[in-house]
Amino acid sequence: MLEFDWGVIWKYREALWDGMLTSLQLFAIALAGGIFFGTLLALARLAPWKLVSVPAAGFVNLIRSIPFIMAIFWFYFLTPMIVSKFTGQQGEAVGPFTSAVVAFIMVESAYYSEIVRAGIQSIPRGQPAAAYALGLNYWQSMGQVVLPQAFRNMLPVMLTQAVILFQDTSLVYVVALKDFLGAASKAGQLTGRIVELYIFVAVVFFILCFLASHAVKRLQARLAVGR
């Protein structure tokens, strides 16, 4: 058994806090981007035109059948290449954080599109039919009739996925980005105190995700009553 030295956490509080900020930043951008592009992907998959729905379905199924880490590697490799092709600049133009952000938005939009699709499909056909009968066009019926109801139904699942997304941000460790886990790992290597630091990371993640998932459960119960 070794002696614990929890002081190391206080000593590296700034690095750990910076790491947590990076994690939260990545989380927020990926969440917003994932929901936005996920909704577009879901609409594309449900569109009556094969030219739109087939590629969308292909993208979603492709992303969903490879590991998250593999997707991170892919976009880490592709993003700088594509950006330099369009801007003519060399690879330096895109930093590791941007690549990670692109990877997370792409993967999360695939996951969220499945949630949104299920949400849209849970709305009775009569709703869009009634909207069309009232003279609304496709975008109006989607934006003002179908999606508001669908989002309300999906809210608990989306928030649960958000908690999973927050946990998944730790995967950027594989491209050596200093998120919360990466910062702890770095501090652990410098001090030889990985045990304390990894336990600390686990405890922090546990508290945050536990509280968040319980808040989601309570919200779910309240929404269920409202229906």
Add this chain to the structure above:
Amino acid sequence: MDWKVLLEQAPSGGMTYLGWLWSGLFWTLAVSLCAWVIAFSVGSVVGVARTVPLRVPRAIATAYVELFRNIPLLVQMFLWYFVMPEVVPKAWGDWLKQDMPNLLTLPFAAQFSLWEFTAAVLCLGLYTASRVAEQVRSGIQSLSVGQTNAGLAMGLTLPQVYRHVTLPMAYRIVIPPMTSEFLTIFKNSSTALTIGVLELTAQSRQISEYTFKTFEAFTAATLIYIVITMTVIFAMRALESRVAVPGYIAQGGGR
């Protein structure tokens, strides 16, 4: 595009780069399937425990699920691999880290020891168990209470009710969500690369580092993952239709 690079001799292991990919596939399957055995058995016990009318087992099972679901898998991987050997008595920790046999002697030569493999399997298995437990629980709770009561009224004991009435129904109902957990375990096994297990994703990255043919290496690994996914989906569909409960229309499929 230069696919022939995969047929070139790799710098280690006495095989081609394609051989590295096969070796990676072998370890992805080995880690995932071993972990699934743990996940399914532990998850079933925990899932059942969450539904029994006894307070203590239920509290323990709930605590298990909350604990394993609210810590990122990657962090759990580090806890098993780095932290566990340090907090157990020193002799055990040293044994884990140093005396576990190297896996070089096994087929599909791997440059990591049995400890890395064991840590990955334990971590992935116990993590997935918490998710399997939730599926088992929701399967059991989707049955009407009348089934359990009828079983008890017929004089069966509670374990007998679970064995002969509840579980045979519950398992069949949860096949579709269980399929996606099973798919997830193959994908999550890539997390093991962070503790040195050379599974498929790790091998494809290694090939890209050695040959600079990143596109080819990643595409090859991606295709293999797609094949795994399709195989699992086909197998589970076959299983589903084999054990389908008469009178249920695609139960659980619409989730």
